[in-house]
Amino acid sequence: MPELPEVETVRRGLQRELPGREIRGAEVLWPGSVAAPDADQFRGRLAGQRILGVARRGKYLAIRLEDGEWLLAHLRMTGNLGVREAGQPTDKFLRVRMALDDGRELRFTDVRKFGRMWLVEGEELDDLAPLADLGPEPLDEAFTPARLHATLSARDRAIKPLLLDQAFLAGLGNIYADEALYRARLHPLQPASSLSRAEAGRLHEAIVAVLLQAIDNCGSSLENFRDAFGNEGKAHLHLQAYQRTGEPCTRCGRPIRRLVVAQRSTHYCGFCQRLKRRVGA
DNA sequence: ATGACGTCCTGCCTGC
DNA sequence: TGCAGGCAGGACGTCA
Numbered sequence: 001m002p003e004l005p006e007v008e009t010v011r012r013g014l015q016r017e018l019p020g021r022e023i024r025g026a027e028v029l030w031p032g033s034v035a036a037p038d039a040d041q042f043r044g045r046l047a048g049q050r051i052l053g054v055a056r057r058g059k060y061l062a063i064r065l066e067d068g069e070w071l072l073a074h075l076r077m078t079g080n081l082g083v084r085e086a087g088q089p090t091d092k093f094l095r096v097r098m099a100l101d102d103g104r105e106l107r108f109t110d111v112r113k114f115g116r117m118w119l120v121e122g123e124e125l126d127d128l129a130p131l132a133d134l135g136p137e138p139l140d141e142a143f144t145p146a147r148l149h150a151t152l153s154a155r156d157r158a159i160k161p162l163l164l165d166q167a168f169l170a171g172l173g174n175i176y177a178d179e180a181l182y183r184a185r186l187h188p189l190q191p192a193s194s195l196s197r198a199e200a201g202r203l204h205e206a207i208v209a210v211l212l213q214a215i216d217n218c219g220s221s222l223e224n225f226r227d228a229f230g231n232e233g234k235a236h237l238h239l240q241a242y243q244r245t246g247e248p249c250t251r252c253g254r255p256i257r258r259l260v261v262a263q264r265s266t267h268y269c270g271f272c273q274r275l276k277r278r279v280g281a
Numbered sequence: 282a283t284g285a286c287g288t289c290c291t292g293c294c295t296g297c
Numbered sequence: 298t299g300c301a302g303g304c305a306g307g308a309c310g311t312c313a
Binding site for chain 3: 074
Binding site: 155 | 289291
């Protein structure tokens with residue numbers, strides 16, 4: 001499922017192709033895929049707009065349009081945003097298509113219909129309503145070990161659901177939360193406020209490393225993820241915890257365990273990621 | 282503040 | 298072979 005590395009992979013692809021292109025028109029095949037405005041306004045306001053660039057905030061793609069609007073997309077589970085020749089055959093999961101002025105199309109496909117697009121006005125990314133409550137960007141300079149430790153200390157919650165909370169940190173999903181905890185050797189149920197400075201530092205390093213490595217590998221194609229051109233990523237070939245239940249831990253050889261935490265499948269090594277007793281304040 | 286659960290969806294896998 | 302049922306899961310709403 002598209003998390004930060006997958007969305008960043010799509011962003012990079014779109015950023016190579018879209019700036020300078022004009023959207024000639026849009027067709028909404030599944031109205032539910034457009035969160036706001038309604039499908040008619042969505043079509044009308046997109047037509048004739050030139051694309052300036054493609055940004056990302058958390059798991060959101062943000063396409064900057066010439067007249068001050070943004071086209072936002074969240075891929076959720078199975079969404080895909082890509083560029084195709086207009087004549088290329090479409091599949092039955094095509095939800096929104098936008099004709100470009102060079103004979104190509106920007107296509108939003110989505111098997112499970114969880115993905116959403118928005119057309120919103122605003123100067124800065126952080127002004128946009130759907131993005132207002134997002135936590136820090138993990139690859140931003142403002143996300144530091146000290147800041148992570150400080151925010152962890154204030155939360156009385158298990159670390160794994162907190163990592164999945166987009167208001168706490170933007171961009172992690174189930175795959176990379178498990179991978180980061182595995183790399184940091186932290187138990188998914190460890191209370192956030194119990195992490196020492198050193199453990200928070202390890203977690204910070206792990207989050208950044210796991211995300212950068214996945215971006216380098218163009219994302220994980222576990223479900224049906226494809227980049228902006230329909231290509232698979234390779235990051236899933238390097239996963240060490242996620243969906244490796246029963247397979248040996250790459251550190252100690254013991255089998256990876258599976259646990260349900262906050263209604264999410266959670267994969268970890270019971271030996272390398274032991275639950276620690278809370279250290280005194 | 283936190284967690285549990287339902288909702289949205291459909292392909293895929295399992296079991297009979 | 299075919300079908301029923303369960304599962305997966307990001308975000309959000311509701312409820313305790």
